[in-house]
Amino acid sequence: AQSVTQLGSHVSVSEGALVLLRCNYSSSVPPYLFWYVQYPNQGLQLLLKYTSAATLVKGINGFEAEFKKSETSFHLTKPSAHMSDAAEYFCAVSEKGTASKLTFGTGTRLQVTL
């Protein structure tokens, strides 16, 4: 069975600082990986996805993530945090061949301070 681990339920950074949100997965087959963002009282919005093409994936709002098979990781980064980035971020995995059945991590709440 696949699983996703997000280290750190809360992360706080200063505006302009690097954002690093960690995600490790376990999967018996090469997976598809996703990062979603959830703003308060809203649904989830896709930030980016890895589907076995380039290992460095660029997404919306300046975010990117790198797939590292040897480390089973898919960490999310952004060079410079903005106040509008404050939200909850979820990493999710889907095994190839499964019908969009996503397995989510427990989420990381990002706080951005002045």
Added chain:
Amino acid sequence: NAGVTQTPKFQVLKTGQSMTLQCAQDMNHEYMSWYRQDPGMGLRLIHYSVGAGITDQGEVPNGYNVSRSTTEDFPLRLLSAAPSQTSVYFCASSRQMNTEAFFGQGTRLTVV
């Protein structure tokens, strides 16, 4: 383009009552899913469907029923509500396997 629409947005039920959470999508997506979101647990899959007439169980299906009579609609039924079903419920749809899932705005359900 409405995307994925969930109704109602908020609902309070008494223990033992039944209700249906509605989900509709206008993107002609084949795949639809229901998730529940609980604090500290992320989202967990309840049921999913790969097309009209085809449904299957996810990780936490007990106490919920689904059916998929049309491509557009995927309602979630609570047969006899329990306090443990207090949660935020999200419906999602996607065009193909392992493509982007589009989420609705969620239904916040409280069972007292």
